[in-house]
Amino acid sequence: MRLATAGPNDRSAGTPPPVTIRRPEREDGAAVWQLVADSATLDTNSIYCNLLQCTHFSATCALAEHEGEIVGWVSGYIPPEEPDTYFVWQVCTAERVRGQGLARRLIISVLTRSACDGVTRLKSTITEKNAPSWALFNALAASLDSTLARAPHFERDSHFAGRHETEHMVSIGPFRRTILPVRRVA
Ligand SMILES: CC(C)(COP(=O)(O)OP(=O)(O)OC[C@H]1O[C@@H](n2cnc3c(N)ncnc32)[C@H](O)[C@@H]1OP(=O)(O)O)[C@@H](O)C(=O)NCCC(=O)NCCS
Structure with a gap:
C-alpha cells in the first residue's frame, strides 16, 4: 500500500485547499518568518535563520502556497550522525x-524527495x-504504518534554564519507504 499524497512540486486537484507544495527559495525567507510568527505557538528564529533553511536546507524544507501566499511550512534536516532520520524542526499551517x-x-512530500532516499525514521520534539x-x-x-515513541529530551530546567517547557523527542519508525507516494520530482 502507498500513501495517496502529492509530490513535492505537484499541484493538488479537487479537495480544498488547492495548494502547491514546493521547495523554498531565498525569496521566501521573510514570508516564512511571518507565518511562523503568526502561528502564535512556535518560537520565531531570526529571518537570517529562515533564509538558511530556504537555501542550504531547501532540500529538506517545504512550503505550501495558495494563490501566491505561503500557508504552510516545514523545516527539517537529516542529522549528520543519523543519516536514516528526518528531523522536523518546525511545522506550521x-x-x-x-x-x-x-x-x-x-x-x-519531503520524505518522498531524493534527499531523503535513505530515511526510514521521523523525529521531532513537542x-x-x-x-x-x-x-x-x-x-x-x-x-507510515509505524509506532511512535516519546521521551523527554530538552528539559525545562536542565536545558532551557526554566524559560521554556520541556520538549519531548518523538520518534517514528523504522518505516517502509515503499509506503510513501512515488516520487515525481527530485
Ligand atoms: C500542528 C499543526 C501544524 C497541524 O497542522 P494541520 O495542517 O492542521 O494538520 P493536519 O490537517 O495535517 O492534521 C494531521 C492530523 O492531526 C490531526 N489534528 C490536527 N490538528 C488537530 C487538533 N487541533 N485537534 C485534534 N486533531 C488534530 C488531524 O485530525 C489529522 O489526523 P487524522 O488524519 O487522523 O484526522 C497546526 O495546528 C499548527 O500550525 N499549529 C501551530 C504551530 C505548531 O504548534 N506546530 C507544531 C510544533 S513544531
Whole structure:
C-alpha cells in the first residue's frame, strides 16, 4: 500500500485547499518568518535563520502556497550522525487551512524527495501541551504504518534554564519507504 499524497512540486486537484507544495527559495525567507510568527505557538528564529533553511536546507524544507501566499511550512534536516532520520524542526499551517491534512502532506512530500532516499525514521520534539502537534505526529505514525515513541529530551530546567517547557523527542519508525507516494520530482 502507498500513501495517496502529492509530490513535492505537484499541484493538488479537487479537495480544498488547492495548494502547491514546493521547495523554498531565498525569496521566501521573510514570508516564512511571518507565518511562523503568526502561528502564535512556535518560537520565531531570526529571518537570517529562515533564509538558511530556504537555501542550504531547501532540500529538506517545504512550503505550501495558495494563490501566491505561503500557508504552510516545514523545516527539517537529516542529522549528520543519523543519516536514516528526518528531523522536523518546525511545522506550521495558517489557521484557515488547518485540519485539512496539509501539515501531514508537507512532511510526507519531503520524505518522498531524493534527499531523503535513505530515511526510514521521523523525529521531532513537542511540548506536552501541544495537542495539535501530538495529533499530527500520531497521524503520521499511523500513515507510515509505524509506532511512535516519546521521551523527554530538552528539559525545562536542565536545558532551557526554566524559560521554556520541556520538549519531548518523538520518534517514528523504522518505516517502509515503499509506503510513501512515488516520487515525481527530485
Ligand atoms: C500542528 C499543526 C501544524 C497541524 O497542522 P494541520 O495542517 O492542521 O494538520 P493536519 O490537517 O495535517 O492534521 C494531521 C492530523 O492531526 C490531526 N489534528 C490536527 N490538528 C488537530 C487538533 N487541533 N485537534 C485534534 N486533531 C488534530 C488531524 O485530525 C489529522 O489526523 P487524522 O488524519 O487522523 O484526522 C497546526 O495546528 C499548527 O500550525 N499549529 C501551530 C504551530 C505548531 O504548534 N506546530 C507544531 C510544533 S513544531
